[in-house]
Each structure stands twice: as C-alpha cells, then as structure tokens.
Amino acid sequence: LAKTTQPISMDSYEGQEVNITCSHNNIATNDYITWYQQFPSQGPRFIIQGYKTKVTNEVASLFIPADRKSSTLSLPRVSLSDTAVYYCLVGDKNDYKLSFGAGTTVTVRA
Amino acid sequence: DSGVTQTPKHLITATGQRVTLRCSPRSGDLSVYWYQQSLDQGLQFLIQYYNGEERAKGNILERFSAQQFPDLHSELNLSSLELGDSALYFCASSPLGQHHGYTFGSGTRLTVV
Numbered sequence: 001l002a003k004t005t006q007p008i009s010m011d012s013y014e015g016q017e018v019n020i021t022c023s024h025n026n027i028a029t030n031d032y033i034t035w036y037q038q039f040p041s042q043g044p045r046f047i048i049q050g051y052k053t054k055v056t057n058e059v060a061s062l063f064i065p066a067d068r069k070s071s072t073l074s075l076p077r078v079s080l081s082d083t084a085v086y087y088c089l090v091g092d093k094n095d096y097k098l099s100f101g102a103g104t105t106v107t108v109r110a
Numbered sequence: 111d112s113g114v115t116q117t118p119k120h121l122i123t124a125t126g127q128r129v130t131l132r133c134s135p136r137s138g139d140l141s142v143y144w145y146q147q148s149l150d151q152g153l154q155f156l157i158q159y160y161n162g163e164e165r166a167k168g169n170i171l172e173r174f175s176a177q178q179f180p181d182l183h184s185e186l187n188l189s190s191l192e193l194g195d196s197a198l199y200f201c202a203s204s205p206l207g208q209h210h211g212y213t214f215g216s217g218t219r220l221t222v223v
Contacts, residue, residue: 041217041219042217043214044214045214046213099168102152
C-alpha cells in the first residue's frame with residue numbers, strides 16, 4: 001500500500017469550506033484514493049473515492065492532480081456535525097488490507 | 111444503521127479470559143474484515159474472510175482467531191486476554207472484496223480489567 005501523509009488536525013468554523021490534503025508520493029498505477037469519515041465510537045464511513053481529476057458527490061469533492069501524488073478532500077460549508085476524523089487511503093481496488101493511518105481530526109466550531 | 115451488525119456492543123471481562131465477538135455482514139456482502147482500534151494504535155486491520163475462507167491477515171495476534179460461517183456471519187475469538195487488548199473492535203463488510211465498498215459496523219467496545 002502506498003503511504004499517505006495528512007495533517008494531524010484542522011480547525012474550522014461553521015459555513016466555511018474545509019480542504020484536507022493528503023500526500024501519496026508512491027501511488028501506484030492501479031491505486032485508487034479513498035476517504036473515510038469517523039465519528040467518536042463509531043465505525044468509519046465511506047465518503048468518496050477517485051482515480052484522477054475531480055470527483056464530486058452529495059457530501060464532498062475530491063481533487064486529484066495529474067501526477068496523482070496528492071489529493072484534496074473538500075468539504076463545502078461545514079457544520080458542527082462534520083467534526084470527525086478523516087482518513088485518506090490509497091490502494092488497489094482489490095487490496096484487502098485496508099490500512100488506516102492516524103487521519104486528520106477536523107474540529108468545526110460555531 | 112449501516113447494515114453491518116455487531117454484538118455485543120460492550121463487553122467487560124477479566125484478564126486471562128476468552129471472549130467471542132460476532133458480526134453479521136450487510137446483506138449480499140461476501141467479505142468480512144475485522145479491525146482493532148485502540149487509543150494509541152489507531153485503526154489496525156486484523157483479518158479478512160471471503161465467502162468462508164481466510165483471504166488476508168494483518169496485525170492479528172496468535173491469541174486471536176476468526177472464522178466465517180456458511181451464513182456469512184463471522185466471529186472473532188480473543189483468548190488469554192490482556193489489559194492491552196482493551197479496544198474497539200470493528201467489523202466491516204463489502205461485496206467481492208472491493209476497496210471502496212467497505213461498510214463498517216458500530217463496533218464492540220471491549221474492556222479488560
């Protein structure tokens with residue numbers, strides 16, 4: 001699995017856009033980039049996945065530059081309920097050992 | 111409700127004991143994954159089963175074992191428990207073992223005293 005590096009924590013305020021960048025310099029050709037969200041004492045929840053360029057769903061957007069060595073998860077207009085840990089994972093779709101790093105703790109304040 | 115059911119939600123037991131954690135995957139999912147999350151270790155992959163067979167192993171101790179039954183539910187057995195085994199244990203399931211399809215349960219919080 002490609003190693004990922006993301007900030008330990010980020011603070012934001014309600015209504016702002018939060019952008020979390022994940023570095024994955026050793027990403028392989030077959031690797032996809034996936035983001036999960038985890039609230040305290042709950043299991044992680046899949047947010048979004050992409051391979052290249054931009055992916056958007058009802059929750060977030062994922063921006064992936066052409067070299068794919070990094071990616072940015074964008075959370076538009078966050079609310080207090082978006083306070084959580086966000087994990088960036090990189091791996092082949094058929095890679096069974098889904099490994100989570102420390103993640104980024106996002107704290108949204110009123 | 112994610113569709114993945116884990117029981118029990120909480121478990122308190124003494125050192126040296128053995129416990130069994132149970133997971134029922136989301137309907138239609140053939141793969142089951144077990145994870146351990148402790149405060150100092152983050153979320154660690156333990157083991158994966160696919161349609162009854164072990165598919166991948168992670169940082170699982172020899173004191174721990176798992177199996178997946180014909181009805182696809184899975185059990186994680188933890189024996190000779192130590193204080194350091196106190197953690198949240200999550201089960202996840204997915205169809206066909208694909209990365210993006212992981213759905214996690216709400217976990218079992220194990221406390222070893």
